[in-house]
Amino acid sequence: MFENTSKRISEVFKKLSGNSKITERNVEEAVEEIKNALLDADVNLRVLRRFVNSTLEEAKGEKVLKSINPREQFIKIVNDKIIAMLKGDDEPTLKLKGPDVVSTIVLMGLQGNGKTTTAGKLAYKLKKDGKRPLLVAADLKRAAAITQLKIVGEDAGVPVFANENTDDVVSVVNDALAFAKKNQYNVMIVDTAGRLSLDDELMDELSRITSSVHPDEKIFVSDASLGQEAANIVKVFDEKVGITGVILTKFDSDTKGGAALSIASVTHRSIKFVGVGEKKEDLEQFYPERAASRILGMGDVVSLVEKAESVINEEEAEKLQKRLESSTFSIADYLMQLESVNKMGGAKKLISMIPGMSTVDTDALNLDDFKKEKAIIYSMTKKERDNYRLIGPPRRKRIAKGAGVSVSDVDRFIRKFEKIKLTMKKVTKNKKIQAALLEKFGMLG
Numbered sequence: 211m212f213e214n215t216s217k218r219i220s221e222v223f224k225k226l227s228g229n230s231k232i233t234e235r236n237v238e239e240a241v242e243e244i245k246n247a248l249l250d251a252d253v254n255l256r257v258l259r260r261f262v263n264s265t266l267e268e269a270k271g272e273k274v275l276k277s278i279n280p281r282e283q284f285i286k287i288v289n290d291k292i293i294a295m296l297k298g299d300d301e302p303t304l305k306l307k308g309p310d311v312v313s314t315i316v317l318m319g320l321q322g323n324g325k326t327t328t329a330g331k332l333a334y335k336l337k338k339d340g341k342r343p344l345l346v347a348a349d350l351k352r353a354a355a356i357t358q359l360k361i362v363g364e365d366a367g368v369p370v371f372a373n374e375n376t377d378d379v380v381s382v383v384n385d386a387l388a389f390a391k392k393n394q395y396n397v398m399i400v401d402t403a404g405r406l407s408l409d410d411e412l413m414d415e416l417s418r419i420t421s422s423v424h425p426d427e428k429i430f431v432s433d434a435s436l437g438q439e440a441a442n443i444v445k446v447f448d449e450k451v452g453i454t455g456v457i458l459t460k461f462d463s464d465t466k467g468g469a470a471l472s473i474a475s476v477t478h479r480s481i482k483f484v485g486v487g488e489k490k491e492d493l494e495q496f497y498p499e500r501a502a503s504r505i506l507g508m509g510d511v512v513s514l515v516e517k518a519e520s521v522i523n524e525e526e527a528e529k530l531q532k533r534l535e536s537s538t539f540s541i542a543d544y545l546m547q548l549e550s551v552n553k554m555g556g557a558k559k560l561i562s563m564i565p566g567m568s569t570v571d572t573d574a575l576n577l578d579d580f581k582k583e584k585a586i587i588y589s590m591t592k593k594e595r596d597n598y599r600l601i602g603p604p605r606r607k608r609i610a611k612g613a614g615v616s617v618s619d620v621d622r623f624i625r626k627f628e629k630i631k632l633t634m635k636k637v638t639k640n641k642k643i644q645a646a647l648l649e650k651f652g653m654l655g
């Protein structure tokens with residue numbers, strides 16, 4: 211998502227940095243190129259026109275062009291405009307009642323867009339956040355829907371309220387509410403039926419549910435790969451049933467991002483979460499600011515640091531920090547970093563979040579290098595891992611043989627490690643950033 215767009219936009223910014231002064235013409239050209247990149251990402255035309263006009267209006271002013279850092283000013287303006295494009299009227303967080311009252315979240319949307327899967331992810335997340343969630347099976351259209359929700363619920367460790375002997379969804383949801391109150395659940399997540407198209411029966415059913423239980427959140431679940439078409443569908447639902455926010459699923463798929471880029475501006479509703487895979491953990495809060503910096507190719511430093519934080523625990527980071535300071539950082543430490551990269555769910559994902567790395571073509575990155583490095587390290591003795599200076603030519607030969615690589619592969623790895631060690635000594639004292647940087651070097655040499 212956004213990869214291609216981000217690559218193109220960072221090219222535009224890079225081109226600007228070649229000029230000592232920026233002219234009106236430069237700005238016009240840059241905006242035109244950004245516009246084309248966004249157009250190819252399938253952004254709604256009206257949204258795009260607003261973006262172009264407001265960016266030009268601000269960026270062509272004297273304040274920008276005559277400033278001492280016109281390029282930075284320009285980037286800031288574009289960044290602000292993209293954030294505005296991605297922001298709905300509400301905050302992207304869920305608005306739920308206090309812990310002693312039952313809140314209700316109704317998930318709605320077209321068939322196969324990911325409602326049931328998202329219900330499970332949301333239940334899992336809320337449970338982790340200390341809530342007592344209850345899943346409610348209100349899809350009585352599809353025979354297997356209840357069974358599917360039960361499987362999802364079991365996986366998330368959250369109970370499912372269902373009644374197989376009725377076709378009255380409103381009574382199911384009301385019974386679920388009574389059940390939740392009685393059993394101290396404090397948030398119901400209602401999985402509703404999907405339809406192939408926008409039909410009155412679906413809207414009517416949803417309206418009856420919502421006017422009966424007055425949900426705290428009415429969330430439209432939409433497949434991100436529908437592109438800007440998603441925005442139009444959301445609009446219809448909002449007009450007919452009323453929604454409070456959107457969850458975009460299949461963000462991990464190879465979509466261009468048009469849905470994410472258009473929904474908020476077209477509907478004024480916020481994207482609250484994005485689904486990034488099929489597993490229960492694959493739901494991320496959507497932050498317009500972070501998405502904007504990713505789109506602009508500036509890397510998502512905050513997400514990166516957060517990710518690094520959750521994987522590398524404080525104690526490990528502390529130890530690492532000490533070693534870095536005393537310059538005893540060893541290959542064994544480096545291996546620890548490599549392992550945590552794997553824990554983070556793939557190098558490619560990570561690379562895209564590192565500032566300046568969005569221009570790296572991740573497809574061309576040979577991730578087998580990773581495996582190779584690991585094999586090399588595994589062929590070292592503990593002493594060698596602790597002190598790489600021991601590794602002279604005979605040892606290199608032995609290691610190469612053990613790892614099934616060439617001696618020059620080992621040489622290259624040692625050289626890279628030396629470089630990392632040197633850089634690490636110089637960089638910031640912030641241990642989270644250090645950990646993040648380590649990974650960057652770990653991958654890119």
Ligand SMILES: Nc1nc2c(ncn2[C@@H]2O[C@H](COP(=O)(O)OP(=O)(O)OP(=O)(O)O)[C@@H](O)[C@H]2O)c(=O)[nH]1
Pocket residue numbers: 319320321322323324325326327328349352355402403404405459460461462463484485486487488492
């Ligand atoms: N890759 C990926 N697949 C997803 C994501 N969310 C859902 N899916 C997949 O999309 C398919 C449909 O998901 P469901 O949750 O059954 O969709 P639904 O909206 O409940 O469908 P109906 O109940 O038939 O209307 C399943 O194969 C899911 O695994 C996501 O974020 N990423």
Ligand SMILES: [Mg+2]
Pocket residue numbers: 325326327349355401402404
């Ligand atoms: Mg479903």
